[in-house]
Amino acid sequence: MFGSNAGWANIRREESEHRPIALGSHRDGLEKASRNHATLVKSWESLLIHRQQVRASGKQLRDRRVEASDAEAELMGALREYAILRQESLPSSILEAYQKV
Numbered sequence: 001m002f003g004s005n006a007g008w009a010n011i012r013r014e015e016s017e018h019r020p021i022a023l024g025s026h027r028d029g030l031e032k033a034s035r036n037h038a039t040l041v042k043s044w045e046s047l048l049i050h051r052q053q054v055r056a057s058g059k060q061l062r063d064r065r066v067e068a069s070d071a072e073a074e075l076m077g078a079l080r081e082y083a084i085l086r087q088e089s090l091p092s093s094i095l096e097a098y099q100k101v
Helices: 006-086 092-100
Strands: none
8 A cells, every 4th residue: 555656656747737837827926926016116116206306395385485484574674674764653554564474
């Protein structure tokens, strides 16, 4: 019963007959995984580029806000100097706007 290798030979032959099919299906799966990976890499690169563009836009916006704030402070200082030098009070509309700032 244990002395015969004929049974094992048949099993091995059957396995070897099916290997090309199994390898072919694995190859198809690997190729599909590789394509999916390539697509994922492209998407990731696109996301990184978009994120950098958003950050750059945010920096530009912050820079513009700082510029506007500085210009506003300069204007308010000039108005204050004007009122002090002339020893006049500013019109009420300007004073109201000044109080909001």
